[in-house]
Amino acid sequence: MKKNMLYLGIVYFICGILLVLLATFTEFSFEAFIWGLSGAALGPGVCMILQYMYWSKPERALDYEEKIKNQRIEMNDERRIMLRDKAGRITNQIMSYVLVILIFIVSILSVFSVMVISKWVLVVLGLLILFQFICSVVVYNKLDKKL
Incomplete structure (x- = not known):
């Protein structure tokens, strides 16, 4: 396993500890936000360090190589690439519909004064x-030129 993973895990862990100390010894109006960030840094940091320790043992070297090989195969598998592309397209369409429906509902609630909301929202x-x-069009055009 690459040492880079260990170093990144240590950096996350140290950032998480610093944020815990900051949230513990100071009082902010956004203290809950600091606690959330500390958890978001500590969790991945501990996981990365433990993964490095687990996979870097000599008796697991062959298993790790096979795992990496399988991941490379799965990432370059044509069927999986097609499924990821299709899932991204469908998710993009669903999110567009959800945003349109959300705008419609919020504007109706605002018009009937059920909910006071800024027009900026x-x-x-x-x-x-x-x-x-715009992102969809730009990404499509770049991919079209690339392929």
């Missing part, structure tokens, strides 16, 4: 749909 949601569409 609707503008941001509309811009998010536009951004998603």
